[in-house]
Amino acid sequence: MAKKRDISAEEEILKRMRGLQSEIEKHNRLYYEQDSPTISDADYDSLFRELQTLEQLHPAYKAADSPTERVGGRRASAFAPVVHRLPMLSLANALNSDEFLEFDKRTCDRLASAETTYTAETKLDGLAVSIFYESGHLVRAATRGDGQTGEDVTHNVLTIADLPHKIATDNIPRVLEVRGEIFMSRAGFLALNEKQSANDLKTFANPRNAAAGSLRQLDASITAERPLSIYCYSVGYIEEGEMPATQWEVLARLAEFGLPVSPETKRVRGLQAAIDYFDDIQARRDKLAYEIDGVVYKVDSLAEQAELGQVSRAPRWAIARKFPPEEAETQVLAIDVQVGRTGALTPVARLAPVFVGGVTVTNATLHNADEIARKDVRKGDTVIVRRAGDVIPEVVRVVLSKRPQDAEEFVMPESVPGQEHAQILEAMKHFVSRRAMDIDGLGEKLIEQLLTAGLISDVSDIFSLEMKDLVALERMGEKSSENLLNSIEKANTTSLARFLYALGIREVGETTAQSLMEAFGSLSAIYEASTEALLAIPDVGPVVAQSVYDYFSEEANRQLVTELQRRGVNWPDYDVQAIDEGDSQKALAGTNAVITGTLASMTRDEAKQKLQGLGAKVTGSVSKKTGFVVVGADPGSKATKAESLGVRILDEDAFLNLLASPDGFIE
Numbered sequence: 001m002a003k004k005r006d007i008s009a010e011e012e013i014l015k016r017m018r019g020l021q022s023e024i025e026k027h028n029r030l031y032y033e034q035d036s037p038t039i040s041d042a043d044y045d046s047l048f049r050e051l052q053t054l055e056q057l058h059p060a061y062k063a064a065d066s067p068t069e070r071v072g073g074r075r076a077s078a079f080a081p082v083v084h085r086l087p088m089l090s091l092a093n094a095l096n097s098d099e100f101l102e103f104d105k106r107t108c109d110r111l112a113s114a115e116t117t118y119t120a121e122t123k124l125d126g127l128a129v130s131i132f133y134e135s136g137h138l139v140r141a142a143t144r145g146d147g148q149t150g151e152d153v154t155h156n157v158l159t160i161a162d163l164p165h166k167i168a169t170d171n172i173p174r175v176l177e178v179r180g181e182i183f184m185s186r187a188g189f190l191a192l193n194e195k196q197s198a199n200d201l202k203t204f205a206n207p208r209n210a211a212a213g214s215l216r217q218l219d220a221s222i223t224a225e226r227p228l229s230i231y232c233y234s235v236g237y238i239e240e241g242e243m244p245a246t247q248w249e250v251l252a253r254l255a256e257f258g259l260p261v262s263p264e265t266k267r268v269r270g271l272q273a274a275i276d277y278f279d280d281i282q283a284r285r286d287k288l289a290y291e292i293d294g295v296v297y298k299v300d301s302l303a304e305q306a307e308l309g310q311v312s313r314a315p316r317w318a319i320a321r322k323f324p325p326e327e328a329e330t331q332v333l334a335i336d337v338q339v340g341r342t343g344a345l346t347p348v349a350r351l352a353p354v355f356v357g358g359v360t361v362t363n364a365t366l367h368n369a370d371e372i373a374r375k376d377v378r379k380g381d382t383v384i385v386r387r388a389g390d391v392i393p394e395v396v397r398v399v400l401s402k403r404p405q406d407a408e409e410f411v412m413p414e415s416v417p418g419q420e421h422a423q424i425l426e427a428m429k430h431f432v433s434r435r436a437m438d439i440d441g442l443g444e445k446l447i448e449q450l451l452t453a454g455l456i457s458d459v460s461d462i463f464s465l466e467m468k469d470l471v472a473l474e475r476m477g478e479k480s481s482e483n484l485l486n487s488i489e490k491a492n493t494t495s496l497a498r499f500l501y502a503l504g505i506r507e508v509g510e511t512t513a514q515s516l517m518e519a520f521g522s523l524s525a526i527y528e529a530s531t532e533a534l535l536a537i538p539d540v541g542p543v544v545a546q547s548v549y550d551y552f553s554e555e556a557n558r559q560l561v562t563e564l565q566r567r568g569v570n571w572p573d574y575d576v577q578a579i580d581e582g583d584s585q586k587a588l589a590g591t592n593a594v595i596t597g598t599l600a601s602m603t604r605d606e607a608k609q610k611l612q613g614l615g616a617k618v619t620g621s622v623s624k625k626t627g628f629v630v631v632g633a634d635p636g637s638k639a640t641k642a643e644s645l646g647v648r649i650l651d652e653d654a655f656l657n658l659l660a661s662p663d664g665f666i667e
Helices: 002-033 041-057 097-111 186-198 207-215 220-224 247-256 271-287 302-308 369-375 419-432 444-452 459-464 467-471 478-491 496-502 510-520 523-528 531-535 542-553 555-566 576-583 604-613 637-645 652-660
Strands: 081-083 117-124 127-134 137-143 149-151 175-184 228-239 266-269 292-299 318-322 327-339 345-356 359-365 382-386 394-398 592-596 617-619 626-631 648-650
Touching: 002 041, 041 327, 097 271, 097 292, 097 302, 097 318, 117 247, 117 271, 117 318, 127 207, 127 228, 137 149, 175 186, 175 207, 186 207, 186 637, 207 220, 207 228, 228 247, 247 302, 266 271, 271 292, 292 302, 327 419, 345 369, 345 382, 359 382, 359 394, 369 394, 419 444, 419 459, 459 555, 467 478, 496 510, 496 523, 510 523, 510 576, 510 617, 523 542, 531 542, 542 555, 592 604, 592 637, 604 617, 626 637, 626 652, 637 648, 648 652
Parallel strands: 592 617, 592 626, 626 648
Antiparallel strands: 081 149, 117 266, 117 292, 127 137, 127 175, 175 228, 292 318, 327 345, 327 382, 345 359, 382 394
16 A cells, blocks of 8 residues: 555656646746746746756656756747857746855855855846847847747847947957847836827737837837847857956946946945845835846856856856745735726725735726726636835736636626715815825714714815714714814815815826916916916826816806805915016026925925925926936836936935025036
């Protein structure tokens, strides 16, 4: 009996190994050859690591053609083959700090050294390429392929704007192979998807897919229209010439040749310096103009690299330290529909809890009816969820191979039960929020109680509440009621900009409300403004202009505003002419500024007031007309857009210097 059980166990191990091999090969084809992965990087790494572990424990069962021994995918038949003169290896991964510590210890032991000097680089999420220069002229470019043979993509690579076709210098080897990563910036990716969507074409799931798909176009004129970039990270084959003896100096030499290299690269000595680099890059990850998924460490000395050698698919002298996954796989338990303050319906996926981007995610937005139809998300689906930085979690794509047979297509309803009540609740929450009327103590639960008790039916009723109304409510004593009434009384006097924002007009945020106040000065002037007059405001486009015009054209909305004023809500009119005349003499007069991220020294409101005090106009979006962008911690896409447009960026220290010495700031 024991012998039979042993054989059964061996068969199960072999079956699992062959199953893993088949699944990994399938995902390699989807990722490398079709640019359409169906699982997250983290899940792929888990499958690969499991197969590696089983092969180490059971070497007799290891297949000769195991994917753990190969790099990437096969060459696509649409492109001519290019055999690499030197193999293009992959990199081993360190999925956590312990694995990186083990790598560092092995490296030091093999080199008989107390510590190692590394060149540390950002791990770009793109497509590896080999580029040959002969006598300074770019003659051929190829993808990595399977590491031995790649695809000839010369004509497409020649369309990349920041890659020189000719290197005019005397110290370049006659034949020089440069290796690098082709990628697409965040801003370029967003612009491409907007263009694709506008033309009813397929949009891309992420910048990596967009870059790979663009590079593999059979028509190079299509590639030329795509915003591709490249960073060079090493050299391969060389004839009749020499390059420096360290990785750090090689990159410096490539930069001298005019080849783009990552500005984030740093030479670090010892384990702690390497860890500090990782922590710094991880903290700044979302501020970079492009996506990365980790850090690459390479032993700096090329002689030591040669001494360390390589295994079948990866060098022993380098490792990729991966970030915690920002994408993860989970299941859709249900799809709910939420009601916004304007009545807009938003579908939300309720998810099996999954740890992604540093937090446990249980909900993810599906945006709107068009988006949920495009992605075809259904209850029961297995989906890839993404959470990058402070972005609200969203469903990236469905794993169709895991869809249950009985999964029904989701139909977006035109309305939901309790929609009117939910809309009123959301509108009131917005109205009393800190950046609107700022009524402290009036939260969602208390608003719900007041609505249920019939004490309020719209926002104007808030200003008629009395002590006897409040003390009768659950958990509302005299002190709490008195504090709330004082907060309501304080909110009676506000500014026109805050009031406009509090009304919850569709498409009108804080910046637009401020612009309306500055342009018209009074509510009566806004009442009478035509769409043409509204469009004359720099930050107002056709959609916003029509929304403002429609709002104040409705009698019910005018009656609400009148009722709020009758119950004591007031604000001073804004003297447009006087302010304009005064501002024209100020240091930042005529300058558009944007604030993004979190500042340590003050709130964004305080920063905005200080800039306005210097005559600047603080807007909510970055454009070519923006004079500068103040960037705090976790800035998001505005900083990325500013960088892509070449707009001046001020970190917090530079911003404080500006406030201290504003004269002469504008060149």
